[in-house]
Amino acid sequence: MTFINYASREINCKIVYYGPGLCGKTTNLQYIYDKTNPNAKGKLISLATETDRTLFFDFLPLELGTVRGFRTRFHLYTVPGQVFYDASRKLILKGVDGVIFVADSQVERMDANVESVENLQANLKTQGYDMNTIPFVLQLNKRDLPNVAPVDEMKQLLMRRDQPVFEAVASKGPGVFETLKGVAKLVLQELTKSS
Amino acid sequence: MAAPDIVMYEEEFNQIKGIISKLRTDANAKVVFLVDKNGQQIAAHGDIENLDTTSLASLTAGNVAATDGLARLIGEKEFSILFHEGEKDNIHISIVAQRVILVVIFDERSSLGLVRLRVKKASQELGDVFGRIMSKVEREKAAAGAAFESPFAEITDEDIDSLFSE
Numbered sequence: 001m002t003f004i005n006y007a008s009r010e011i012n013c014k015i016v017y018y019g020p021g022l023c024g025k026t027t028n029l030q031y032i033y034d035k036t037n038p039n040a041k042g043k044l045i046s047l048a049t050e051t052d053r054t055l056f057f058d059f060l061p062l063e064l065g066t067v068r069g070f071r072t073r074f075h076l077y078t079v080p081g082q083v084f085y086d087a088s089r090k091l092i093l094k095g096v097d098g099v100i101f102v103a104d105s106q107v108e109r110m111d112a113n114v115e116s117v118e119n120l121q122a123n124l125k126t127q128g129y130d131m132n133t134i135p136f137v138l139q140l141n142k143r144d145l146p147n148v149a150p151v152d153e154m155k156q157l158l159m160r161r162d163q164p165v166f167e168a169v170a171s172k173g174p175g176v177f178e179t180l181k182g183v184a185k186l187v188l189q190e191l192t193k194s195s
Numbered sequence: 196m197a198a199p200d201i202v203m204y205e206e207e208f209n210q211i212k213g214i215i216s217k218l219r220t221d222a223n224a225k226v227v228f229l230v231d232k233n234g235q236q237i238a239a240h241g242d243i244e245n246l247d248t249t250s251l252a253s254l255t256a257g258n259v260a261a262t263d264g265l266a267r268l269i270g271e272k273e274f275s276i277l278f279h280e281g282e283k284d285n286i287h288i289s290i291v292a293q294r295v296i297l298v299v300i301f302d303e304r305s306s307l308g309l310v311r312l313r314v315k316k317a318s319q320e321l322g323d324v325f326g327r328i329m330s331k332v333e334r335e336k337a338a339a340g341a342a343f344e345s346p347f348a349e350i351t352d353e354d355i356d357s358l359f360s361e
Contacts, residue, residue: 003201003235007208011347012235042249047257056261059234059253064358067350072358075234075253091260095233177359185355191347 002097002191004070012073013187014095015180018120019102020112021053021081024141027170028102029060029076032180035173036062054080057092067188074184086119093127098135098187100179102170103158105140105148110157117158135186137164139179144169201231207328208238214320215240215297222313223305225284229321230255230296237295251298255288259296278307289314292322 003012017025026046033044042061049055058078063071079089093099101120103113121131140154155165164182168175211229219227219241226241228248234256239248258277266274277288287299287310297318299310 003203003231003233003237005203005208005237007203007205014233014235043247045250045254056257059250059257061249061253067354067358068347070347077253087264088261091257091264094260095231181359184358185352188347188350188355192350 002187008071009069010071010073011067011191012075013097013184014075014077015098015100015183015187016092016096017076017078017100017102018089018093018116019081019141020104020109020116021083023081023102023104023109023113023116024168024170025078025081025102026052026054026058028100028139028141028168028176028179029058029078031170031173031176032062032076033060035177040064053082054078055085056080056088064184072188074180076180081116083115083119086123089119090123090126093123093129096124096127096129096134097190098137098183099124100137100139100183101158102139102141103154105142105154106145107147107149110149110154113154114157117160121160132161135183135190136161137166137179137182137186139166139168139170139175141168141170141175143167143175144172201235202328202332203237204328204331207324207331210324211238211321212240214317214324218299218313218317221317222299222301222310224299224301224310226298226300228252228298229291230298232256232259232294232296241300255296255298259288259290276311287311287314289318291318292325295321295325297321 017028019025029044033041040063045059047056060076062074062076064074077092079092101117124131138158140151166175166179166182168179170176215227215229215238226243228239229237230252231237234253236248236252262274262277275290279286284300284302289297291297297314299314301310
């Protein structure tokens with residue numbers, strides 16, 4: 001649910017990073033935070049446990065510049081990946097404009113990836129969204145590790161439609177901004193159609 | 196889409212600003228601000244220079260969402276008022292028109308009773324304004340029909356690419 005303010009000429013969009021526990025959602029945000037010009041970002045807020053596992057969400061506001069005279073603001077959120085935090089995940093999906101699914105490329109995490117993508121599909125549905133129409137991209141993270149599953153195999157397991165796919169190493173940076181750009185593009189394109 | 200996009204027009208924006216500024220004076224509060232349930236700040240008034248209002252908005256919405264979840268678990272529709280008491284400052288949070296969150300931050304110069312009283316009145320006025328905004332959006336969409344032209348219809352791939360060129 002994009003918030004368009006004609007009075008202050010702003011477009012506000014909400015992007016959610018979704019995925020299984022320890023797949024690197026917070027790491028994506030952390031990298032974006034570290035590499036963004038201080039004028040363009042707000043504070044990175046992490047509601048995490050003492051062991052740095054996300055408890056409720058991480059939040060990072062980003063200002064990307066102007067489109068057609070409107071300032072575009074993206075609010076990036078992550079969900080807690082651990083299975084038992086499902087109630088919190090549902091809440092964070094409220095009012096979402098675009099979703100990035102971060103998959104862990106390690107072979108042993110494939111089951112967790114599949115479970116999480118199915119969970120995303122179900123939770124989007126309870127919030128009244130359709131996974132087939134909402135702006136959605138897939139990020140295959142941790143491509144630098146030795147035990148990764150082949151890209152094609154992961155696509156086959158995790159793609160629910162013909163969405164853009166990005167390979168990434170969130171801890172070092174490759175693919176992080178490409179993924180964000182990919183979803184931002186879809187969100188803005190959606191605006192041109194529906195607002 | 197689950198709910199229509201929120202659109203804010205100049206006229207209603209000024210009315211909202213008027214209401215929250217009056218509320219701040221009447222309730223003797225430090226800050227009054229209005230947040231959409233999804234965490235987008237709509238308007239703020241008061242001593243906000245040293246306040247990270249963006250984070251405040253997102254955390255407030257998270258707080259309200261979590262409390263809504265709690266309410267449903269015990270069979271309540273919602274908890275319409277939340278109150279956080281601190282050593283110096285307090286936060287009073289209430290839901291207006293089921294979709295926006297009104298936040299009042301106050302210290303010992305005011306009291307919970309006064310804030311509650313003033314919030315009640317301001318909530319009604321804000322509710323009316325949001326009612327008008329929603330019907331305006333509906334009307335405009337209906338009037339324009341299928342040919343509704345969004346000001347963003349012209350956004351091109353180049354526009355989007357240029358956002359990321361640094």
